[in-house]
Amino acid sequence: MFSSLRQVSRSTSALRSAQRSLRPAVFLPGRTLVTKRYTKEHEAISFDDETGVGIVSITDFAQTSLGDVVFVELPEEGSAVEPGQSVGAVESVKAASDIYSPVSGEVVAINEELGSSPSLLNKSPEEKGWLFKVKLSDPSEVDGLLTAEQYKEHCES
Template identity: 55%
Template sequence: MFSALRVASRPGLTTLRVARTTPVALSPRFLARTIVTKKFTSDHEAVIFDSDNAVGTVTITNYAQSSLGDVVFVELPVIGTEVKQGDQIGAVESVKAASDIYAPISGTIEAVNEELNKQPGLLNKSPEGDGWLCKIKVADEAELKNLMTEEAYQKHCEES
């Protein structure tokens, strides 16, 4: 590679030799593409689904956090709990209001964001990033079709 760069950088040289390498066998794992899909509920939850491990990261949307105001308490689900799409999985309390959180997709709670117990304000600072709520091992990927795309969700928010 470096010799090819040296040759290419020399004025007057027009031929370029490329070293021949042994082909590398790729496992199917390297050929698979991870697809990350973000879908929304009408209750202002979002799920970021990773097809590689069939896990959905549940968040509230930026619209929801701005409507709530300063978050002071977050109730998170218990790891290992089986949930169905639409089940209540937690709650958020703010200086303005309290709001339930619903499972955007069915599956098993695999992880919760314990940092929210110490810093509930993360939901205001980064609701769809550091302020994620829980991770669900998805039972049925087809349920994602029941959720809104980002464009449909934006339209839903404008109509509210």
């Protein structure tokens, strides 16, 4: 997400916040495993094996580093995305940063609430502030992303 994140302050509170929010995988009642992975650019994806759909968000570390979010640009539904492709942007009072797709596939939904309430990214970046849903063209791409522990180490370095 942040090609220029190194220019944004990496505060201790951002690290603590990121550590609290890391959840590598969760089981949903009556459902298959949902895998959660991260990018070095501070996007997260929760991938559901059963549906083949991933929910992309920014991490809590990213929103803390950005500060108050004032604008979010999202990809269009139906658009094709590739790993590492810039698909939108987040603007805050401190910085503007691109959003990068962590995987390849088709955007099947966007979080339209962010248009009128971009602050959802600050309040709940990985839940209510999700960015878009993507139907993965190659689910194995998720395996190449950072685990929660690897992401934590990346944020600390």
